[in-house]
Structure formats: structure tokens, C-alpha cells
Amino acid sequence: MASVYIPVQGTEEEVRVALDQLPADASDILDILKAEQAPLHLWLIIAREYFKQGKIEQFRQILEEGSGPEIDEYYADVKYERIAILNALGAFHTFLGKVERAQQKEVHFKEATQCYNRASRIDETEPSTWIGRGQLCVVKHDLQMASDSFKIVLDEDGSNFPALLGQASVYFLMGDSEQQHKKALDYYRNSLDLYKRALRAYTSCPAAVRLGIAFCRYKLGQSDKARQAFQRVLQLDPENIDALVALAIMDLQTNEAGGIRRGMEKMRRAFEIYPYCTLALNHLANHYFFTGQHFVVEQLTETALSSSNHGLLKSHAFYNLARSYHSKGDIETAGRYYMASVNEISKPQDFVLPFFGLGQIQLKFADYKSSLASFEKVLEVHPENCESLKAIGHIYAKSGENDKAIETFKKVTRIDPKDHQAFMELGELLVQSDWATAMEYLKTARNLLKKAGEKIPIELLNGIGLLHFEKGELEMAEQSFKEALGDGFWVSIIDGSVGSSVVNWSIQYRDQSFFQQLEEEGTPLELPWDKVTTLFNYARLFEELHDTVKASLFYRLIIFKYPDYIDTYLRLAAIAKEKNNLQLSIELIGDALKIDDKYPNALSMLGSLELQGDETWLTAKEHFREAKDASEGKDTYSMLQLGNWNYFAANRPEKKAPKFEATHREKAKELYSNVLKQHHGNMFAANGIGILYAEKAQWDIAKELFTQVHEAASGSIFVQMPDVWINLAHIYFAQGFFQQAVKMYQNCLRKFFYNTDATILLYLARTHYEAEQWQDCRKTLLRAIHLAPSNYLLRFNVGVSMQKFSASTLQKTKRTVDEVRATVSELQNAIRVFSLLSVASTYHSHGFDERKIETHIEYCKHLLDAAKVHRDAAEQAEQQNKQKMEVARQIALADEARRKAEEQRKAQLERRKQEDELKQVMQQEQHFERVKEQWKTSSNTPGKRKDRSKHEDEEGGGEKRRKKGGRRRKDQKTKAHYGEEEEDEYRDEPEAEDDYANTARSNDGGDSEKAPGHLLAAAGLEDSDAEEDDMGHPQSAIERKRRAWSESEDDEPVQRPVQPSAGENDLSD
């Protein structure tokens, strides 16, 4: 065994100190060293031995004593050993500074600097001191100073091995820090050169030098040479962990199963050799993470964390720990370790993964702001990372920033058109605003999954089903829900094959024991958690299809398997309420409140039911308030309900007090207004405010509000709001617009109530009543009675309307018998209705004043007596009217007979006229023939005669024409002139003879003395024609008569033309 021998001063004896038996207390050995003034190199030997044995404190103690002031005094002439001690101490502090944390780190670096400074003062040119300084600068990342230090040594001795290694290391680190790739490669090449020079300077150097060469080649991309170099290192030093880890990483990077397996094997060997190798620890931890061995991961990473001060390596270690806890579901611990991981790095580019993990954790804790920041860090490094974009989109959606969310998810679909998740998210976001697009996106997601041969997630089918459902496409919705649910007990419920005993049991009993019995009988009732929502939606669909038997069974199956699913109790309560089973409804709501006694929906629902009861309406307010408090004022529905309660209270009949009413109305208005402030589009609040204005008879404001609500509700397929229709109708009624009111009531009845609501029929009847449309009023009330036969108010009203009808008819000044008969019949009906009411009042407390009914009966009887009198009178009047009508009929018949006789006479006259006309035509033709004969005779005479004959022919034609025209005019006159016409005809014949005679004389005479006479005669005839033509000119006529008269004095033949004038006189007559 090794020993050192300390010479004893003044003697030749030596003290032997066995190095493996150094005393635990360094003071003992120091005493000996000092007392004997042992050579300083012995101090160093002992100090190193303590260090090797891991006794760091003793090591430090000896070195510090060895460099103390006393040493300077007693060993002043010893230089090298003193420098060596100081350098060793400096190196020690450099090491401590490297591994310690911030504050301690600085202290150690300062100590190291002081040691090196003291060494320099002893001998400024000592190379080992500069090398020590250089290494300190390397650790402090002051690479330029380090380089300067190493160069000082190399300038003196280019083969100084430690300096060569130091400078090579500096170049390598500079390469790592260099941003530009080319410059970095230059540094790596310089580093490689220096490592090679070091190898040549000291060929039997440790394998670590080849390690440097290997890393340089790796950085320069010379993978094969790098691998060879690493393997060379391992040949020389089989336990070199750095080489093992490097080769392992290169194996892992092949991404082959074999390579990965070999890589992990090397990592494991590295771990076995040196359990504190951080890089190996991190890689092993990563490996065991994926094999699910979390305990091992924890151990490995915690060891890595305690073994390294390297930020990036620690970041990786923290990341592995965080992942392990994350996958185990320990979210809080995972979050802390992710945070620690990101705190170890200066920028996301160094290591981005923990930001992603941290973002996920923060998202889970609903810390949206922090989560958003984390994911945005990931995007700084990877701008098109779809996972981060989707997470950010999700955050925007949760924060209510839907537009940003939609934009973000759209970006994802542009980057990766096959990302079905993004399409699903888009579909869900657009459900409210753009149904068609939402459906398109969801279907795209479904198609992408089908193409990929992947199972379509139940959430997607559920989403599509919901969209169809809200659109009212119930069959399509059902298909989607069925597909989503697949097989299960519910199938037998859907197709009705479930035993009738199950249905019967579920109807008779409120508990779910029949399901338990089914299970005991061997029927499996599995309901996976991820199908519950869809089953609930399917049940909701059955409600809409009015198949509440199946809906109830579904809800109860859910309760049986998941008793805390609170909404199922509320749906069952709603079904019970619709069936007027209020007791069951209240019990079910009670069950829901046992699960969560502050559930706003349950409290609101309970309040609504209580509002309907005379004994419970007061407690409704408490439950509405509790619902409002439970939702911290965010639930507008409960606020609405409180408003409704106040309005309801203001109208309670038993507390009619103006001040009381006003207070409640004011409160109601305040509540409605608050709701509208939070949600401008809340129709129910607007409707409530409209009601309050209407109560104060502010019709125009109320009407405006109701109209807006009515239009908004009409445009929405999700909101069913008959109230606003009724309210508008009330306004029309109040303002006297009865027809509009009738229309609105009727449309509301048909649209929302299948015409079954007797209350609205009552409103309608009232409107007819005010419009004095008695018969419509009556029919409406009878329909209402048919629907609600136990409502005696309706019977009373129909009696009143019949009474009114009768009274109004009797007041008319003129009444038909039928009207009066109807009045009698109606009064008899009214009396019967009132009589029945009167007697029935002994059995029912329907609120009528019996005396009032008796009054109505007496009044109707009175009217009936009057009506009978009127009926008798009307019947007598009718008889008289009949007689008058008969007389008038006889007169009419006589007139008709006369009219026919007249027609016959006219027809006879017409026939006679036609015969006469025919005769005249024949006569004219005969006359014409005679004239022609004369003409032929004349043509044989000399020229002058021929001319005369021609003139005569013309005259004759004119004469005929005149006569003919005259006859036509005569025809238009009455038969009184018929005789005159005959006379004319008679007179014509002599004229013809006259004409004939004139012609004969003319032919007989050849005497020239008579020629002028003929000319005058001709002139006279022409004048006659002229007179006829100019009858409108009396003077001309008179003149022409004078000329005619003159002519007659001159000659006898001239007198004959006067006779045609007589014809003219006849015409005048």
C-alpha cells in the first residue's frame, strides 16, 4: 500500500504515513506537516488523496493551510509548489462554481479568481496558471477571455497539451453559440484541427481527446467518421459514458426499430456505468415513459435533476417528470414540473415541448390567459402546429370569442384539410349563427373519418343529430342518434320489442327497480359513459315526437346507471307537468335538488310549479331568488322568473291595494330591464315590459314592444312564444281594432294550441261581443264549452251573448219573421242555460251571484214575452205583405200580356210594310220600261227632239227618287199616316199619265211657236228639284214659287208642274 514519508527535522528518521489510513481530522496531519516543515509537494499528495477518497472538506483544509500567510513566510523561496497549491485550489473553486446555484456560483468564481491572481504574482509566466484561468473563463462562458488565456500559453509553447485541448474546447463552444451556420462550421473545423494537434503532441493521451474529435465530426455532419471516432473511444475506454450516449443517440436517430433498440441498450449501459449521467438518464426516462413505467421515470428524472446544472438538460428532465404525472392524471404536479421545465430555458426555440404541456395543463384549470400565452410560445417556434392552433381555438371558444375561434380553426383546416377535429369544432361553433355551414363542417368531419377507416366519434354523430333536431328535422336527427348509440338495451325500447311488463312497470312505479329486476333476470343493461349524452338527446327527441313513453324509459335508464345525472330528473318532471301530474313533478324536482340543492334550473322549475298553487305561490319567490343567487346573477332566466313573480303578485285578487300593486310592478320592471341590459335580445323580458306598459294603458308603446318581439319570435324556430301574440291581440282589442284582434287570437290558437285553448277562445268571444257580433260570440263560446265543459263562466257568458243578440234584434225598427223566430228560440236557450246555472250553483262554487243569474232569467223571460208579441205582429205583417205581393203579381201578369199583344201587332205591321215596298218596286220597274219605249221613239226624231227626250228621262228618274225617299220617311211615322201614304200612291199614278200626255203633245206638235214653252216647263221642273234641295232657305223657295207662278200665267202646259208641288205640301204636312 502507498505511503508517504515525512522527514523528521534534525534527524535522519522519517515518519511513514499510510495514504489509506489518513486521519479523519485533517488537523492531525497538518500538525505534523507544519511541525516538521514538510516539503509542499507532500502537502499536495495528501490533499489529492483526500479528494480521491471523496473527503472534500479535508482536501480544502490542507490546500487552504498550504496557501496561507505562514506558508508565504516559511516557504518564501519555494515557488512551483506554492503555485501548484494555489492552482489546485482555484480549480476546485471553479468546479464548485460550475455545479452550484446562482449566489454560491459567484462566490466560488471570485475565490477561484483570487487564487489565480496570487499564483500570477508569484510567477507571471507560469503556463499552468493561465490554463487554469482559461478553464475558469470557459465555465463562466467568457469564451474570448478563455481563448486569450490559452493563446498566451500556446504563443510560448505551441505543443502545450492542456492549452491545445482548452483552445479546441473554446472553438467548439463558439461553434455552438454561432448563429450563422457557415461560421459555426469554421469554428468546428478549427476545433477539430486543434484536437488533432493535441493528439500528435501526445499520442498516448486519454481517450477523451478522441471524444472531442468525434464530436467535431458529428457537428460537421461526418456521421460515419464520427461513429468510428466514438467507437475508437470505446475501444480505448469501454466505460466512456459520453461516447456511449453519443452512439446511442445516433442509433435512436435512425428511427428504425433495431437502431432504437440498440440505442436504448447503450443508454442502459451508460446508466449502469455511471448512474449520474444526465443525458442517459433523460433518454432512459423518455423510454420508460412510453412503456408506462412511471415509477422508473420518476427515479431516473429526479436523479438527472440532482446530477446536472445544465439548463437544457434539466429542462428535459423536468419535462419527462411532468409528462409522467400528466399521463397519470396528477394535473397539479404535472403543471408544476412543466413550469419548472420552461423556467430552465431562455427561449422557446431551445425546447418547445414543455410549453405545449403547460398550455394543456393551464387549459384544464381554465386558466385561459396563461394557456393562450403558452400555446402562442409554441407557435413562435412552429407557426403551423395544428395541435397548438386547435388548443388556441378551443380557448377562444371557451372565452366566448367565437369569431377568433372560428378564424383559428379555419386556419387549421387550411393547413391540414384532413383534420377532422377542426371541422368538428367549427361545426359546433357555428351551430347558433349559421346552421347550414355548421352542418356542412360536421358532415365533412364525418366523411374524413369514414375515408380514413376510423370510427366516427360519438360526439360528432351526436352533434349532427342535435343540428337536425334544432332544425326540426326529427327523422334525420333520429338516424344520427341511432348511429351514435349503436347496440344496447335501448334498441329494444326503440323498436318496441322491450317486454310490455317493463313499460307497465315504468308507468306504475316511480322508482327504477324494474331495471334492477331486469338485470337480475339476466338482461344486460350496459350504458357506457360516453353514450349517456346521446341517449339523453334521443330521449329529448322522443319528447318532441310526443312519444313520452319511450322518452321516460330512456331517462329512467340513465338515472338507473348514472343517478347523479340531474337533468334527467328535470326532464321527467317536465313530462309529468305536461301530463298535469304536478305532485310527481314536484317530487322529481325534489330528487334533483337532493343531488344539487343550488341547481338553478331545478329551483326555477320548482318556483314555476309553485306559482300555480294558491297555497304555494309565495314560496315560489324564494326559489326564484335561490336560483338567481346560485347562478351568481348570471342566469337571466331566474331573474326573469322573479320579474314574472312580481307581476303575478301585483295581480293577485286577494290583495288589491294600489300601493302594493305599484311596488310589485316597479320591481318587475326593474328586473325585466336588468335582463335586457345583459341580453338585448331577450324576448321574454321585452314582453314583460310591454305588459307593464299595457297595464298603464300606454297602448302605443306596448304595441311597439309586442310587435318587435312578435317579429323576432316569428323569425326563430327555437322560440315558441304564444304570449306575445295574445298580448298584441289584447292591445288591438283595447284600442277597438276588433278585426285585428280576432285575427291575432285565431292565428295564435291555431299555431300554438291546435285550437284547444278555452281561455283564448274566451278572449276571442269577448272581442266578438264588444264588436256586437253576437252570433260569432255565441259560436266561439259554445266551442269553448265543448273544450272545457266544467268551466261555468263560459256557460254564463253564452247566456249573456244570447240575451244580447235577442235584445238587439228586438230593438230593430224592422224585423223579419225569421229574425224574430230566431230571437224566441235564442231566448228560450238563454233561459235554460241560466236556469241550469242557477240550480247547479248549489253543487258548485263557481263564483256566480245567484241573484244575478235570477235577474238574467227574469230579464230573458221578459224579452221572451215581448218577442212573442213581436213574432205575432211580424207574422200578421207577413200575411199582409203576401197579399200585396199577390196583387202586384197579378198586375205584372196583365202588363206582360199587353206587352206581348203589342209585339204581335208590330210584327204584323212590319210584314205589311215589306209587302208594300215590294209592290212599289215592281211599279217603278214598269214605269221605267215605259220611259224606255218613249226614248226609242224619240231617237227617231231630229236632233233637237232627241235632246228633249233625254232631259225628260232624267226628270222622270228624279221624280221617282223623290217619291221613293218620301215613302221611306213616311214609313217611319205611325200608322195614323198609313192612309196618307196610300193617297200619295194614288196621286203618283196621275202624274205618270200627265208625263205621258206631255210627251205626246210634244211629239204631235212640230210648231216652232211652242218650243219656248217646253223650255220653260223644263226649267220649272228643275226649280222644283231645287226647292226640295233647298228647303232650308225660305226666300229661295218663295222666289222659286213666284217664278213657277209666273210661268203658269204665261202658258197652260206650265200649270201641270204645279201638281208635284202639292206633293211637297204633303211632305210638309
Added chain:
Amino acid sequence: MKLAGLKSVDGAHEESIWAAAWVPAADHRPAALLLTGALDETVRLWAPDDLASAAASPSRGHALGVVSLAAHPAGAVAAAVSLDSYVRVFDVDSGSSVATLEAPPSEVWGIQFHPKGSALAAAGGGSGSVKLWDTEKWKPITSLAVPRPEGARPDKTGSGKFVLSVAWSPDGKLLACGSMDGTIAVYDAVRMKFLHHLEGHHMPVRSMVFSPVDPHVLFTASDDCHIHIYDAKEKSLIGAMSGHASWVLSIDVSPDGMAVATGSSDRTVRLWDINTRASVQTMSNHNDQVWAVAFRPPGGTGVRAGRLASVSDDKSITLYDYS
């Protein structure tokens, strides 16, 4: 089982048609006839399958409107209830009045003849009872009160106990009635004694009918949109059928006992398979509430196929082939 539309008559009455009943074939009349009653205060007679008017003129005087019709099993006489609370019994062929019945002080609503025709039962309206008359001399037989169900909520106005509907079992041993509050009472019709209530409805039971093939099975129609199936003797609810969107106003069972037809305020007529408890067909040709559905009774010369008639507030009558 299936329904097919055969014939519709629009404007069959001047106002809403509220009641329908088949008059069975008789010795002097080989085919069954259909009676309808309406708000226009008339009762009219129709001959299938072309639904030609079978009477010279409608029977008038049913003041305020006809709410229920029933035909005597022998086919000779029929009875009509009107809103003026009179029951008018008349000769089907001549329309002449046979008797005018009333049950003071209360109203009369649904009516039905005993399967052997020996009695006429009437829902007694606000009196909360069933009235019975003999059909020989039209004298009152008795009045059967409806006890209040145990645990029933207090009924201040008494409107809940208004009796709307009544039905005889085919063997004449049971008599059931339905009320506005959903109460159903069952009586021993031989001993004229109350037996028990049938629970399940909480809204008006507007129509009810016993199965022709199982004397204990009672079908009820209610404003709660449901049809319930009870074992009226064992006092148990053995089935429920839902699917109508609004009140179920009328119900009838097919002569073969395999199907139930219902008319509803939702304007539809539905056919239900009794075995599967499912709606197998929905007819939508009416434009307003369907107040009565009635299967033609078996019997009559040359009758091979079933017929179902429905009448509506829209004034129309529809006849379907049932097979």
C-alpha cells in the same frame, strides 16, 4: 292492418262536427248507417260507402250543438246529447222524436247504450255521476256517483269531477266513466255498485272504450296526449301509447280487437297496433280537431271489409277502409 281513404265529404255540416256513431244494420235496413252531430244543431244521416245523405232533411232542434251520439244495438233508435243538456231519443229512419231526457240539475255529456240495448248510460257532467235510463219506457234507473279518489287534491270549484265519458264492457258486466281531472271509475253494472278507480291520467279523459274481444280491457283517451290500456277488473295499467301532439279526443277499437283508432286535436287520425303498442299509421287529411272516430259494427248484408269514420271541426267527414 291498414287504413285507406275511401271518401271525404267537405261541408257535411254548416259548423264543426263534434259527434259520430254508426247505426247497425237491422232487419228492415240491410246496411249500417252513419250518424253525425254538429255545432249547427243538427244530426245527419249518411249511407256508406259514398256517404250520400240518407235522410230527406237533417234532424234539427239540438240546441247549442250536439256533443254526443249513440245508436241502439237494434238499429232502430238513436240518442243525441246537446249542449242544452237534453238527451233526445229519435227514430233513425223517420227522425221522429221518441223521448226527451234530462238529468237535472246537471249536464249530460257522453252517452252509450248497453250492449244488449236494455239501458242508456250518460256521463252526468258536473254532478260527478253516471245517469242510467231504461230503453223500454225511458225512465231513470239510477245515478251512480263517482267517489273522490284517495289522496286527491282538494277541488275547490268541483270542476275536476265533471264526468265526460262512459263505456260499457261488451258483456255488459262493467261500466266505466272518465272525468275532467283524469279520474276513471269502474262499476259492477249488474249490481250497480262502485268497484274501484283506475289511476294514471291527470287530465280530462274524453273518450273510452272496452275491447270487443276482452271484456276486461279498457282503452282511454286523454288530454295528456296518451292512450292508456287498463285491466278494468284487476285495476292495473297494462299499457300506454303516446305519439299524438295534442289532446286525444276520441278512441275506438276495431271489431277484430286488433287495432285502436284515435282522433286528436292535432288534426290527425292514428291507427295503433294493440300488440306492439305502436302507431302504425297516421292520417292527416283533416284540417282541425278530430272529435270522433268510429269503426263500423260487424253485421249487415254483403259486408266484407271494415270501415272507419272520422269527423272534424273542419266540418268534414272522412271514411276509411280498414283491413
